[in-house]
Amino acid sequence: MNEPMEELVTGAARDAGGWLGVLSVAQVATSADGTIVRWNRAAQELLGHPPQQVVGRHIAELLHPDADRSLGRSLWEAATSGRGVMGTVTAWHADGHPVELEIWASPVPDRRDDTSAVIVFAADAHAARRIRGTSAVWDGLFTRSPVGIAVLDTQLRFLRVNPALERMNGLPESAHIGQRLSRLLPEVNAHDMEEAMRTVIGSGRPVLDRRRVGRTPADPEHDRVWSCSYVRVEDPAGRPIGVIASLLDITDQQRAHTEAEAGRRRLALLSEASIRVGSSLEVERTAQELADLAVPRLADAVTVDVLDTLAHGDEPGPGLAAGVALRRLGKAPLAGSAVTGTLAPLGRTLAFPSAAPYTQALAERQPFLLARLDARSIASAARHTSRPAQLLKLGVHSLMMVPLVAHDLVLGVAAFYRTRPLGPFDGDDVTLAAQLAARAAISIDNARLYHREHDTAVTLQRSMLPQHITPPPGIQVAHRYLPASDTNEIGGDWYDVLRLPGGRAALLIGDVMGHGIAAAAVMGRLSASVRALARLDLEPQEIFTQLEAALEDLAEPMLATFLYAVVDPATGHCRLARAGHPPPALVAPDGTVRLLDLPPGTPLGVGGTRYATTDHVLAPGSALVLYTDGLIESRGSDIDERLAELTHALAGPFPSLDALCDGLLARLMPASADDDIALLVARIPARA
Numbered sequence: 001m002n003e004p005m006e007e008l009v010t011g012a013a014r015d016a017g018g019w020l021g022v023l024s025v026a027q028v029a030t031s032a033d034g035t036i037v038r039w040n041r042a043a044q045e046l047l048g049h050p051p052q053q054v055v056g057r058h059i060a061e062l063l064h065p066d067a068d069r070s071l072g073r074s075l076w077e078a079a080t081s082g083r084g085v086m087g088t089v090t091a092w093h094a095d096g097h098p099v100e101l102e103i104w105a106s107p108v109p110d111r112r113d114d115t116s117a118v119i120v121f122a123a124d125a126h127a128a129r130r131i132r133g134t135s136a137v138w139d140g141l142f143t144r145s146p147v148g149i150a151v152l153d154t155q156l157r158f159l160r161v162n163p164a165l166e167r168m169n170g171l172p173e174s175a176h177i178g179q180r181l182s183r184l185l186p187e188v189n190a191h192d193m194e195e196a197m198r199t200v201i202g203s204g205r206p207v208l209d210r211r212r213v214g215r216t217p218a219d220p221e222h223d224r225v226w227s228c229s230y231v232r233v234e235d236p237a238g239r240p241i242g243v244i245a246s247l248l249d250i251t252d253q254q255r256a257h258t259e260a261e262a263g264r265r266r267l268a269l270l271s272e273a274s275i276r277v278g279s280s281l282e283v284e285r286t287a288q289e290l291a292d293l294a295v296p297r298l299a300d301a302v303t304v305d306v307l308d309t310l311a312h313g314d315e316p317g318p319g320l321a322a323g324v325a326l327r328r329l330g331k332a333p334l335a336g337s338a339v340t341g342t343l344a345p346l347g348r349t350l351a352f353p354s355a356a357p358y359t360q361a362l363a364e365r366q367p368f369l370l371a372r373l374d375a376r377s378i379a380s381a382a383r384h385t386s387r388p389a390q391l392l393k394l395g396v397h398s399l400m401m402v403p404l405v406a407h408d409l410v411l412g413v414a415a416f417y418r419t420r421p422l423g424p425f426d427g428d429d430v431t432l433a434a435q436l437a438a439r440a441a442i443s444i445d446n447a448r449l450y451h452r453e454h455d456t457a458v459t460l461q462r463s464m465l466p467q468h469i470t471p472p473p474g475i476q477v478a479h480r481y482l483p484a485s486d487t488n489e490i491g492g493d494w495y496d497v498l499r500l501p502g503g504r505a506a507l508l509i510g511d512v513m514g515h516g517i518a519a520a521a522v523m524g525r526l527s528a529s530v531r532a533l534a535r536l537d538l539e540p541q542e543i544f545t546q547l548e549a550a551l552e553d554l555a556e557p558m559l560a561t562f563l564y565a566v567v568d569p570a571t572g573h574c575r576l577a578r579a580g581h582p583p584p585a586l587v588a589p590d591g592t593v594r595l596l597d598l599p600p601g602t603p604l605g606v607g608g609t610r611y612a613t614t615d616h617v618l619a620p621g622s623a624l625v626l627y628t629d630g631l632i633e634s635r636g637s638d639i640d641e642r643l644a645e646l647t648h649a650l651a652g653p654f655p656s657l658d659a660l661c662d663g664l665l666a667r668l669m670p671a672s673a674d675d676d677i678a679l680l681v682a683r684i685p686a687r688a
Helices: 003-015 041-047 069-080 125-131 136-143 163-169 190-203 251-276 283-294 338-342 357-364 387-393 427-464 516-534 540-552 639-650 657-668
Strands: 026-030 036-039 085-092 098-110 115-124 148-152 158-161 207-214 224-234 240-249 301-307 324-332 349-352 368-370 398-406 409-418 476-482 492-499 505-512 560-568 573-579 585-587 593-595 614-617 623-627 677-683
Touching (some): 026 041, 041 115, 115 125, 148 163, 190 207, 190 224, 251 427, 301 338, 324 409, 357 368, 357 409, 398 427, 476 657, 492 516, 505 516, 505 623, 516 540, 516 560, 540 560, 540 573, 585 639
Antiparallel strands (some): 026 036, 085 098, 098 115, 148 158, 148 240, 224 240, 301 409, 324 349, 476 677, 623 677
């Protein structure tokens, strides 16, 4: 070691370094004008200020308000003049109390602009005085510091290393001396570190927190991460004579940070899954949503297969002993991927024998992981298909299959493929994939149950509607019934035409407020009750009273709107009453349309309402139009606007009542009906 370097290193270790390992020693770096540019954790612990509160401020601002600031500034001027200085100052703690500090400041000159950066070590003065018995305490900076320290010459050869660095590198000091980092530790990013040190030697500006990553003889089986800082050392003439490097092992902190980031990404993906997956009651859409969500954040390619019986709308099969047939309903990416291009397309039914991995994953109801895909790992699957070998050639190196299970029922399986150099799927990936699959499985099962109930309700609803309507002579009728779309629950709409004594006809239409099988069942009960009551030739308001009593007998309270009209085709006389139902429309013989003004009443089941009957006369050739609210209610539209659309649609000429019904539905029915629609049209023909 040359003489200036030897003097600098031994002096620094003797005069300042002994605090490390015995005291909590703060390390601060400033620019030439005293602006703080680095503030380590020990400095925060000593004075209570986090880095973001002090970096960028002048170091003199940290002195206690009652302290002699001229002393602090004179010490700083001495440090920046190139001599280095030790002294005692009183600083201001973040919580407001004074702290007496012993400091050691060393300049790091920059020859280009005659300025110097300054490295400052500081410790609690009272504690320092208690332990400063001999100079051996100061020698501990180099020998007992937990921070790895090395001194290198301008050729980046090691001149001296401390015991902490010996432990980090797994090599004694004698193995370091005279060697360069790139030759000594080839399994770390040594060339990047040497480039940083050359920059420090050339510019004089310190490099802080440069990451060294790799393996050393101290731990040859695992990668580790170090935070490295480099400061140029100069002779009294300002010529660079080497570099001092300090290294801190931050592997645990880095691992914790990486795991925390991975955890945040997993939570974000699960949060997004709660919004995107299962947004509809459609099995195909849910399967594709799962595949789209997992690419590329979890896998590079994903397929989602559902039991073929389920895809057909049937119940899942009894077992998997004889193999399984799966329908591919999800795949991502849909284009631009050689992997998904090799896999079976959407809609294809795939048959797997009982010994195939797909079948095993379903039978065991557990994820199936092939962390590293190779010829040996795919041997069993290769007996059934050549597809695994093709995927291996395309770069797939890791695979996992996760069953779709909901309410202890196996519904299908999702397969995840990885081709990018991210490493194989691990346990955390399997857990995340299982959580995504479970969410999708619940949505698929909900869709299955919903469609089963929807189909049952439609069947029940249709069975209770009149199959053949035979009106009395003198009245023509047409009718339509449309259930809600597959994504909406069916309601309790119904209509009927009943013959009454004297050639009259009862026209009725109603809507049970509810959905599903329960609403359809109540609709059937009310329909049967009306048929029985109508034969007694009761007044409309009396029928309403009896229907309210029928609703009161139900275990669960239900409401229903209802419109009842009695028409005498011989005279055109019509008596009408309504219970919360939309008003009927009357199309006059001349084509004019108006809504009949009837007391609205309240829905049946509310109770306490006195219903009124209104009389009208229907001219020959006029038509009475009865409908449920599904025809006129639409999201985002005002009900009055929709009623105006109804009357406008009825104003056009129609060759027949069937054409009138079809034209009305074509004009007013939304693309995806949110509610059932029932429509009944009756006309008294004009006399010849």
